[in-house]
Amino acid sequence: MSARRTSWADDPRLARLAHLPIEDPSSWPTRERILYAAGHLMATKGFHGATTRDIAEAVGIQQPSIFNHFANKTAIIATLFEYDQVIPAERLAAIARDGGSPGCQLYRYVEWQTAWYLDLPFDMRGLREETIVELELAEAQRAMRSFRRTLNRIIKTGVDSGQFAPEGHDFLYPALDALGWEACRMSRNLTPTAEHRRLREAATSFVLRATLTDPGSLAMVRDEAAAVAARVAD
């Protein structure tokens, strides 16, 4: 555990995941092994390309046995979207409620998001928003909209106050997605602790440089984020 799971606080939905040894998925409960295999296969072949037989074979069970753990194939990806959309949207909303400057909020979210995707035992790169719409996943869709609304409010406040550069923010939302996928991709070849820390700094630096009017104020934003984090930890 230790340096892993810095992003998890104590969300009860994560209890089932908290103690999975990431180095040995074959020792996990079947349900989590299905999610693991599905995440990997959907990342490489997409939702429709990853068949229930592929998934079952990777898990080491027969194809119909999957439906003892999930009602149907859609329920598998819906569970993955809980980790990919619902929890991140809640987290961004919580960070916004914690207050601080828009730059501080954005900093705290990017840092959390990077740790989140580095820590998660599942590969999330196959989870595209278009799939949420196609499969009409209501909960994920609500989360997606909530995330967008909160982010847009942070951006608007940042631009109005002059902390954020006046233009270019059309690309912030898709860029955050890309950063998450890249973190997923890299987590498979990284030893935790030191490299995770470096990547969190690289991600926050990338996003805030692109956003702040004065990138020289990044160090101040970092200090403010640490202060807010210490305050809300009480």
Add this chain to the structure above:
Amino acid sequence: MSARRTSWADDPRLARLAHLPIEDPSSWPTRERILYAAGHLMATKGFHGATTRDIAEAVGIQQPSIFNHFANKTAIIATLFEYDQVIPAERLAAIARDGGSPGCQLYRYVEWQTAWYLDLPFDMRGLREETIVELELAEAQRAMRSFRRTLNRIIKTGVDSGQFAPEGHDFLYPALDALGWEACRMSRNLTPTAEHRRLREAATSFVLRATLTDPGSLAMVRDEAAAVAARVAD
């Protein structure tokens, strides 16, 4: 035409696309209508989720008629990858050969890429690199690797010379992808000319702010890019 197609120079591979009226795809030749429908459906449902019957229905022909224009379903997406990977990789290589500072090269590429995806009549958001690997599309794979090599060389030169910030460039490549997809997404709701120009500026601003050590030098980079573009145009 006019403001559209600013990114096209006179590549013979684009001759078939150059005069398609984007406002009325139903008037295009069948081959291009298949590419248009396939791009849209694969963007929303993925390669495996977009069936040949879906595509044929959108085009208004019977499903087997597709195979009069393409040898198989893979050949359709391979053609789309020509526009999504091969041509962009060639363009980045050409820009690198034109010289100028690393920031200038990056600026020119982002500006070209944004115009490219805004101008293209097909939706490219379903074209994921994982699909290139899965389907073993050799040409697209070569282009992908060439693109990465060239970009890494630009980044390294930029960091070594001090023009680029020393960290955070792990995320530049995926961020460029995200910018391209966002341009595809936005092109469907934009009136050309003015809004395209604004988006090109937003994209270059976003990427170069994230990259440059001194974002205040963006105006200088912009001038350098204009000078190089004028020189190579001779």
Add this chain to the structure above:
DNA sequence: CCTACCGATCGGTAGG
């Protein structure tokens, strides 16, 4: 969690 199985749909072919 297994075996046996099913209706629907897939990409692609034959032949005009």
Add this chain to the structure above:
DNA sequence: CCTACCGATCGGTAGG
């Protein structure tokens, strides 16, 4: 570009 069609594979069920 069409109709007719095919073997393979899909997600999911029945019943233990």
